Amino acid sequence: MSINGYTYLFAALVIVLVCAAGCTTPQTPGAATPALAAPTANAAAPQNPVPPAATAVARTANIDSMVNVHFNDIACLDIQKEMGVSYLYPDQKYKLTAASPNAAAVNINVLMVDENDKLILGQTRPQWDSVQKTWQYPGLVPTVQFNDITVPQEKTFTIKTQSKYYICADDRKESGVNDIVLRVPVTLTRLA
Numbered sequence: 001m002s003i004n005g006y007t008y009l010f011a012a013l014v015i016v017l018v019c020a021a022g023c024t025t026p027q028t029p030g031a032a033t034p035a036l037a038a039p040t041a042n043a044a045a046p047q048n049p050v051p052p053a054a055t056a057v058a059r060t061a062n063i064d065s066m067v068n069v070h071f072n073d074i075a076c077l078d079i080q081k082e083m084g085v086s087y088l089y090p091d092q093k094y095k096l097t098a099a100s101p102n103a104a105a106v107n108i109n110v111l112m113v114d115e116n117d118k119l120i121l122g123q124t125r126p127q128w129d130s131v132q133k134t135w136q137y138p139g140l141v142p143t144v145q146f147n148d149i150t151v152p153q154e155k156t157f158t159i160k161t162q163s164k165y166y167i168c169a170d171d172r173k174e175s176g177v178n179d180i181v182l183r184v185p186v187t188l189t190r191l192a
Contacts, residue, residue, distance in 0.1 A: 063188040067169040069108070071178035076118060076168040079188065088159045093191040096144050096167070097154040101182040107148035108184050109135055109170040114163040117142060126173050135173065149184075156191065 063082045069075035080086060088094075098110040113121055117140050126135040135147045143165065146153045159165075169184040 062190070063167075063186065065187075066183040066185055067110075067167060069169040069171050069182050069184060071106075071180050071182065072171055072174045072176065074122065074168060074170045074172055076113075076121075076166040077186065079112075079165045079167060083188075086164075087162050088165050089162050090159055092159045093156065094159070095154055095156045095187075095189045095191055097152060097187040097189075098146050098149055098167075099152040099185045100149050101169075101184045106171070106174070106182060107150055108182065109173070110144075110146045110149060110153075110184060110186065111137070111140075111142040111168045111170065112144040112165060112188075113140070113142050113168060114161065114165055116163070118166050118168070121168060121170075126170060128173070 063077070063079065065077060065082060067075055067077045079088065096112055098108075100106070101108060109126060111121065120140050121137065124137050124140055126137055128134075129136045135145075137145075143159070144155050144157055146155070167186050167188065169182070169186075171182060
């Protein structure tokens with residue numbers, strides 16, 4: 001091949017490399033290119049993107065668990081930890097179901113309380129109200145309270161205040177000493 005042939009070959013190679021380099025040159029964000037600066041009439045109108053929060057699937061949070069409580073003691077289940085959320089929020093509607101631990105002659109109280117009432121609950125023993133025939137917790141306003149569960153009970157309610165909530169099984173009304181651990185089945189379902 002002559003020098004002229006190499007020149008043409010070299011020129012063609014340079015043109016190919018320049019074209020290839022132009023296709024791979026990184027664009028800076030926000031820089032307008034001629035194609036973007038002046039859209040043509042044939043360009044499709046951009047669709048409004050759906051924000052990620054709106055595309056998330058509506059999840060009904062459920063807890064189907066056991067509260068393990070020692071005889072003549074109290075134990076609580078952290079709802080937020082079980083559901084993977086930070087708080088329960090106002091106007092959220094739930095259904096709480098609790099059942100007996102199936103231990104002979106054991107009637108458990110089950111309460112759902114917010115974080116402030118949980119502190120009070122730990123320091124307040126249940127007191128029997130002979131007029132109303134129910135267990136009372138002075139200074140405490142539980143979101144839900146089931147007394148002396150022998151058969152499954154359920155209640156539907158709406159959260160009034162943003163807070164952390166707990167499902168507590170209370171067997172402190174019993175007397176005596178025993179090493180058994182009572183397994184109290186509880187279910188919390190968020191309703192649509």
